[in-house]
Amino acid sequence: MERGKTEDEKLQMFFDGELAPEEEAAVRRSIESSPDGTAQLREWEQLRDAMKTVSADWAGELDSDALFARIEAEISAPVVPIEQPKQEPPALRVVPGGRERRVWGGVATGFAAAAAIFLAVMAWPESHLDPAPVTRGSEVLEADFGSNTGTIFEVEGGAGESLAVVWIDDEEVGLP
């Protein structure tokens, strides 16, 4: 131990036989004149005796051969590889009109991008466009994207900037 030992530590180390001989002799001398130290050692000794006595009883009737047989059985048991459940490929099914949906989805995304660009052009530079005063977070424009309808909102971003959010309805015109 790096730091100096406390009296409790020394006493405990003395009790456990962990002190160097010279330290042990010193502690022995000091506890001879210390009723508290003597009482503490006696209590520890009683605790040790009690635990030793009881633990001897714990193992007293242990059936050693039976336990070894269990160990041997487990050791010699063939190692059965754990079968991993087969990973079934995801079930695919043909969705009627699936291809068309993908095409229309692409078209809708295109419209959304176009609307975003449109709004960005409208908003910059603001001084040139002289926009009508709007309430942030309000719906500002109803848009018709041909086969889709949607709404453009102006909202305030985290830094107070103006952002356009384009909401395109799922309902695609012309699709079931």
Add this chain to the structure above:
Amino acid sequence: MNQPLSNASKSEEASEGSSKKGDHDLVQRVQAGDSAAFRALYDKYHRRAFAVAMGVVKNEDDALDAVQNAFVKVHKNIHKFQGSSSFYTWLYRIVMNVSIDHVRRISRRKSLDFDERTLHEESEVAGDGALMPHVTDANPGKAALRSELGKAIQAALGELPEHHRAVIVLREIEGMSYEEMAEALDVPKGTVMSRLFHARKKMQAALAPYLSGEAASED
């Protein structure tokens, strides 16, 4: 003070040296596939391993499982044992880890299945001690006293945090040195000392009615 109250461990050190060498030879033989050597190591340590496990888990069946698992692990991993530490420190480290894992699993299960487990535990604690190995003592009074003390010690150990329980069991039951405990528990020696001090304090408080009299040294 007219008699030295103390340091039992020094007298055991001499025999430990030759014991360690014997263990080393046995380990080498097990590593070479000698099953008789494995049995010899088992014979030498299983009772002590069981006592250590009993100090950590709450009943005999769990302690048997812990010892079984520990020796199976020893057998499986003995080729990794390099001999830088003593075999028994390595073994007790495994026993302690397996036992603590067992206690944790039980407490997790307990929280999932509280009612059923509570009933079972009540029968263990308040029952007739069926799960404790019986003390076959000719003196029924003495046997009863030891049985009562055994229950009190188990209950007191059960109240300790795992790390306190581990040090006091390894020190008082197994007689390990601070150095060996530090190695077995993978903590600094100072931590071992501090934990041991607090564990003793708590055990003294819990067992005060038994330790104040001569109950403990009755036999």
